[in-house]
Amino acid sequence: MQVLDFKPKAIIFDLNGTMINDMEYHTKAWHSIITEDLGESNSYESVKKEMYGKNPEVLERIFGRNRFTPEEIISLSDEKEKRYQENYFPHLALIEGLDEFLKRAKNNGVSMAIGSAAILFNIDFVLDGLKIRSYFESIVSADDVEISKPHPESFLKAADALGVNPADCLVFEDAPKGVESAHNAGMKCIVLTTTHDLEEFAEYSNILGFIDNFKNPILTTLL
Structure with a gap:
């Protein structure tokens, strides 16, 4: 099993393709x-x-x-x-294993936020539809930023709202532009392989690993 020696103080999730496979x-x-x-x-x-x-x-x-x-x-x-x-x-559902991962992160005192290019209307649709809003201390939507990914504004605003240094944040993303945004923010990233091929991420040095769901054993070493 791959072991990740990075222990994030905060986790920032993209939404579409990362928390839900939509x-x-x-x-x-x-x-x-x-x-x-x-x-x-x-x-x-x-x-x-x-x-x-x-x-x-x-x-x-x-x-x-x-x-x-x-x-x-x-x-x-x-x-x-x-x-x-x-x-x-x-078909609204969390990607497999995410419900337990969110519980474990919260129990371990890891702050969590959403940094998504989705509009708040769609974020609310997911958070309230799946009853998971209580896990997140901050939500940064498309309505909250001037410049979209790969600009780092979404993730930097989320880190600032959590009061955590960007270098201590871990981002979950599914798209190359999102990984680039995390890189531009000075954040490490784990990639969900829901929507893009692995070779599309070859140029990014901030990726700790690739997972197809949140039951992947490498995640147990994060928290």
Whole structure:
């Protein structure tokens, strides 16, 4: 078994693809809007590559600047979240082992926060739907930052809210841009292999390990 000698004072979780395995539903929601509502021919895989950051940023990466008015962006974003929640709700569940990991971390006095590019509407959907809000001392959403990942703002704000030095924080992420954000914040990271291939993370030196769920034995050495 791999042994991790890093003992974090705080843990910061990304949400989508990290705590819940839902990125497919976000991608499907955007893909349906793009192809069915807007009549574009973008492939599912091309949309999947742009699934990071805030909704307006996703639209800008796919369509370029000034394709939509601010009002249209709000309308498209609202419709996307509606479709995502309707389709994912029957499958809403924590990634295997996370419930016990959260309990163990709290019992060991490790502070926890969420640093996510999700809007608060979706974070609330998860935390209240799964009744896990009490584990987290701070929540940093897309609504709380000026610059999205890979900028470190999300994770630095979470660490500041917890009163913990960034170097003493451990981030759980599933996306290369999220790992890069943790690196830019001076934080170590463990990667969930839910949405991306291992080779996509080859350039990052802050990764302690890769896991497919929270029952992985390397996590027992963290706490």
